Structures are given as C-alpha cells and as structure tokens.
Amino acid sequence: MINTPSFFKISLLALSCGASAFSYANELHLKQGGAVDASEQAAAMVAQRSAEQVSAPGTFTQTEKVAALDDSHYLILDSQPLVPAAVKNLQQPSVKVPLKTSQQRVSLSAETAAITPVCPTLNIDTLYTLNNSTAGSASCYHFEITQRAKTTVLVVGQNAQTNANLTVFRHEADDSLTVVGSSANAGNADEVVLALTEPGHYYWYIDLVAADGGAFNFAAVANTSADSYELNDSLALSTPLGDKLNNISGNMDSTADVDYYHFTALRGQDTSISLGDSFGNNEWILELYNGGWQVLGNNLTHNLSGLQANQVVNVRVTPNPALSVDPSHNYQLSFGSKPAIFSDYSVDGESNVTRVTYGATSTYLTTQAYKNLTWGATIKDSSGQPIEGAQVKLRVDKSFADNPDGYVHYVDYTLTTDSSGQVAGNVTLGTCSGSSTSQPHYEYKFGTKNWWQTEFNYGGWRIEVPGNADLGVGGNSVPYVVLGHLCKQTYLGSE
Numbered sequence: 115m116i117n118t119p120s121f122f123k124i125s126l127l128a129l130s131c132g133a134s135a136f137s138y139a140n141e142l143h144l145k146q147g148g149a150v151d152a153s154e155q156a157a158a159m160v161a162q163r164s165a166e167q168v169s170a171p172g173t174f175t176q177t178e179k180v181a182a183l184d185d186s187h188y189l190i191l192d193s194q195p196l197v198p199a200a201v202k203n204l205q206q207p208s209v210k211v212p213l214k215t216s217q218q219r220v221s222l223s224a225e226t227a228a229i230t231p232v233c234p235t236l237n238i239d240t241l242y243t244l245n246n247s248t249a250g251s252a253s254c255y256h257f258e259i260t261q262r263a264k265t266t267v268l269v270v271g272q273n274a275q276t277n278a279n280l281t282v283f284r285h286e287a288d289d290s291l292t293v294v295g296s297s298a299n300a301g302n303a304d305e306v307v308l309a310l311t312e313p314g315h316y317y318w319y320i321d322l323v324a325a326d327g328g329a330f331n332f333a334a335v336a337n338t339s340a341d342s343y344e345l346n347d348s349l350a351l352s353t354p355l356g357d358k359l360n361n362i363s364g365n366m367d368s369t370a371d372v373d374y375y376h377f378t379a380l381r382g383q384d385t386s387i388s389l390g391d392s393f394g395n396n397e398w399i400l401e402l403y404n405g406g407w408q409v410l411g412n413n414l415t416h417n418l419s420g421l422q423a424n425q426v427v428n429v430r431v432t433p434n435p436a437l438s439v440d441p442s443h444n445y446q447l448s449f450g451s452k453p454a455i456f457s458d459y460s461v462d463g464e465s466n467v468t469r470v471t472y473g474a475t476s477t478y479l480t481t482q483a484y485k486n487l488t489w490g491a492t493i494k495d496s497s498g499q500p501i502e503g504a505q506v507k508l509r510v511d512k513s514f515a516d517n518p519d520g521y522v523h524y525v526d527y528t529l530t531t532d533s534s535g536q537v538a539g540n541v542t543l544g545t546c547s548g549s550s551t552s553q554p555h556y557e558y559k560f561g562t563k564n565w566w567q568t569e570f571n572y573g574g575w576r577i578e579v580p581g582n583a584d585l586g587v588g589g590n591s592v593p594y595v596v597l598g599h600l601c602k603q604t605y606l607g608s609e
Contacts, residue, residue, distance in 0.1 A: 146241055229285050229315050231256035236318075238265075241333045247278070247325045255318045256285075257334050264340035264367060265311040267295075267318065268333055272302035275326040280305035285315040310345040311336070339367040339441035343375075352376045352428065358502035359386070359450040361530070366398065366433040367441050373431045377450050381497040382423040384454055388415040388581055389431065390446035397437055398445045403428040415581030417452055419496070448581070451495040453504045456585040458536075459491035461508065461575055461595070468603055470568050474555035479598025481575065483543055490538040491577060493531050493585075500535025506586075507578045510541060512599045513571040515549040522574060522594065546571055548601035565606040573597035 233254035236242060244253060259265065269280045281296040294316065297305035318332055341364045346353040352374035355362075364373055379385055389400040391412045401407045402416070407430070410416050418427065429449060433439050463483025470479050481487070493504040509524035517523050529537035548569025556565045575597050576588025588594045 229287070229289065231285070231315060233317055238334045238336045241331050243329050243331055244320065245329050246327050247276070247320075247322050247330075248327065249322055249325045251325070252319060252321045254320070255332075257316050257318070258314075259311045259316060259336055260313055261336070261338045262313065262340070263311050263336035263338045264344050265309055265316075265337070266335045267307045267309070267316075268335075269297075269305040269318075269320060269330065270333075271329075271331040272304075273326070273328040273330070274302055275324060276302050276328055276330060277322070277324040278305060278330065279321040279323060280307060280332075281319040281321065282307045282309060283317040283319060284311075285317065291317075308345065308347060310340065337367050339365065341365045341367070341373075341444070343373065346374050347372050349374055349428070354378075355450055356502075357451065358533075359448060359453065359504045359531075361503055361505075362447040362449065363444045364431065364447060365441050365444050366431075366439050369433055369435070369439050371433060371439075374428065375430070375447070375449060376426050376428045379421040379425050379427065379451075380423065381495075381499060382421045382425065383499065384452040384496040385418045385421060385427055385450065386415050386448065386452035386581065387418070387427075387429055388448045389413075390448070392446065393443055395437065395443075397434050397440065397443060399432045399434055400447075401430050401432070403430075415448075450503065451499070451501050453493045453501055453579050453582050453585055454496040455492075455494035455498065456577075456579060457492050457494070459489075459577060459587060461487055461489040461577070461587075463487060463600075467600065468557055468566055468568075470552050470570070470598060470600070471555040471557075474553040474568075475550070475570075475598070477572065477596055479570070479572075480596045482598040482600055484600050485543050485545065487541040487543060487575075488539070489527075489541065489577075490536060493535045493537075493579065500531070500533070502531055502533045502535065504531045504535070505529070505580050506531065506537045507580060508539070508541065508575060509578065510543075510573065510575045510597070511594075512543050512573040512597065513546065513549070514573060515571055524576075543599055546599050546601040554606055562608050564608045567604045567606055568600055569602040569604075571599040571601065573599055 233256045235256045235258070238257050238259070242255075247253065267280065267282045269278050272278055277300075279296070279298040282294040284292040284294050286292055294309045294311070295307040297307050299305055316334070318334065320332065343353045343362065343364050344367075345351050353376070355375055355377045357378070357380055360375075360377070362375070366373075377385060387400070387402060387410060389398060389410070389412045391398065396412065398412065400410045400412060402410055410429075421427070429447075431445060431447065461481055463481060464486060467482050467484060469482050472478050487508075487510070489508050491506050493501045493506065495501050506529055508527045508529075510527065511517070511522050511524050514522065527539060527541055529539050531537050549571050550569070552568045552570065554565050554567050556563050558564075573596075574594030576594045577586040578588075579585040583589075
C-alpha cells in the first residue's frame, strides 16, 4: 500500500468543466489503448524518489494570481473602425501571421534527455483502461512529450465506489521529479490537469482513495497548436500585459480554448482594446469584463476612460461556437494604453532640395523630394506618458497621374513606436518622369538669384494612427498633404 505524501497534492491547476471530462475524452476521438492492471511497484519508486527530493516547479511556474474581478463599470467612449471608411486602400494579399516570431519561437521538436523511466511507458493521445485497483494503492505510468504542447492529463469514468486522485510529474535530466500539477476532486468526479509541457518525460501518478477494482480510464492529450501566450485558459492564469499598447498574435488551439489577458492602467490612463480578424470569418469572440462579461465587436477599437490609477482591465478571447476551430488562423489583439496625443511629426525630402516656390505651380507642393522621404512622429497616452507599441502609418501616393480611376492609391509604411513613443523611418520614392512642369522659379544662393524649371508629379501623403481617427495628419476635409515628387530640374540662368 502506498500512502501518497501530502506535498503531492500541491495543485498548479485544477480544471472545472461544465461537461464531464469523460465526454471530453470521447469528443477527442482518442485511440483505444487497451487495459492495464494496477501496479504498485513502479508507483512506490516514484513516491520514494519524490519523498527523498525537494521538488521545485522548475520551468512550470504558476502565473501570479489575478485579483478578483472588479465589478465596476467602465465607460466605453466610442468604437472606431480599425481602418477609416473614408480612406481607399490598395488590395493587399492576405498574409497569415506566424504563430510566433523567430525570436519567440520555441523548438516544437527537441531531443528529450535520455532517462530510464521508473514506470511502464504508455502512449499519449490514447485512452487506457485501468483494472483491478484497490483502495490505498497507487499506479504510475510514463509518457513522453516530443513537442511543446498544451497537455490535458485526465482520469475519467470512475464508478460510484471509486475515488482516484491524479498527480503529474516531470522526470528531469538529473533524475529528480517535478510536480507539474495535480487534481483531487471529491468522490468519483473526473480528475484533470492542464499544463504547458516542454519536450520531456512525464508520469501519471494515480492515487486510489477508494476503489472496488472497477475499471476506469486515463489519458494524456497533447495539443501542439498552442500559441506562445499559453497557458492562459483561466482568470487565475491570465496573461499580464505591460505598460504600453500590447500587440498579441494568438490562436484557438481547440474548441475548449479560452485566452485571458489583463492590463493595469497604472496612471488611470485611457485604454483601448481591439481584435483584428484578417480572415473575415468571425472566428473569435472578444469579451470585456464590465461588471459581467460583455461582447465587443471585432475589427473595431473600443476605448475606455474614467479608469482609476492601477485599475485592472480583463478581457478574454474564445472561439465562435458556430464555427469549426482552425489553429492555423491567428487573431490580432491590441490591448493597452490608448494613443491620445500625436506630436512632433515630420515628413521631409532631402535637405538639398531646390524647392519649387509658391505660385510656380497651380497647387503648392508642401512637401518636396527627389528620391527619398524621412518621417517621424511621437505618440503619448492620456496621461502624457510616451506609448510603446502604437502603430503609426505613413501613407504615400507619389503620383496621382498614375491613377486612371481618379482615386488616391496609397502605399502604406507602418512603424511601431519604441519605448520613447517615437517612430522614425525612410521611404524610397525612386526616380520618376514628370507629368507636370512648373513655371520658372528661383532660389538665392551665395547672393545669386538662380532660375530653375522643374518637371514633377503631384502626389500626397497622410499619417494615421490605426483605430484613432482623431490622431494623425489628414482627415475627411483635407485628406492629404500635397507631395511634389521632383523628377528633373533645368537650370535657366542667374541674375
């Protein structure tokens, strides 16, 4: 008989499900793995080894517990389209956002450390039946994870006389054992441990509080479609976001997936939330906790104000139950400090441009450049603090004459603000053949009046802060700043 040490009961996550885990196991269409008999010898080795060691969580650190939900109501000032309807966009190919950037990506396939399992080895993604268990005994089985995964380990189908508790261990390279998680529900309730598992060796440790020898089932289901923000499937495991405008690319790895995030408005600054759906299928549901979970529309920016200093805002993303889940589709969540102040912007041509003077063209060329533009801007929040992570978009059409349909066709240049709230970039216009010619114009240089004539193209530019129609340069009344792309300048003489 094995008496399970009390520290085995340390719980990283106990999952409560509306439907039984047994039903969930059936929905997974697990392979049938046959029956195994309860074996106490291997379980005894695990118990003894664990008792001899101080077991630390290691890489399986528990997310800091989130405070209870704030039942106060937030004031939603407005919801704005991510792209203003008044602006025509060029058709762009649909680009699937990678699950993680190359800097973030964790190897999905890795060599696991060579260890000698202390319990019989079984397969993952297979439903096994355990027979002949007795009260006070424990059974142990080994399984291997070869790819980073969100793994559900479960014990299901116990009869009324059976009460099995579940602990999941990781076998470390130094032969120590780490508790990954445990579940100890009352009676014959299903036991479920959900954990983010890196490649390695693990154990089911099934401790029988009560048993009559009746059969029950167990399995470990590894979902390798988990995004880089997992594990965040409950409020207690909510992903904390930094003091900036956070841009998150996540996915739904199953119909049961829920992604929780929270942001703390340190200075009580206005906060914005948006969920971009580039696929247009309405695959995800975005909700804000606003005295209760409130659904927010996708492809809109929702702005919150009237927040107190250090107030926590909670959101969650769930799959649309009316659609099938596609883990290869990523949602784009923007959540954090709202861009409120736009300043210190500039869009300029080269410093050595011989400018076409006012009156030499039918429309004044506000910005003039030969081959290159340099541009920049600063974004701050409602408290005056610079915002990191805000997108700023310079939109340029360098030649209206190239647009036979009469519409402005912008090429977009998008940058993200740094920790000082600034963006700075360059745009290459290249060479050109002018469709318009100026009147003669002059410049003074070294006391001499030099006359020039310029061939150029009329164009335009504007700056947008996506989701914030009141920020930037250019609007519905004056949609753009006139750009003169200078193609050729002819020297006419001096006086």
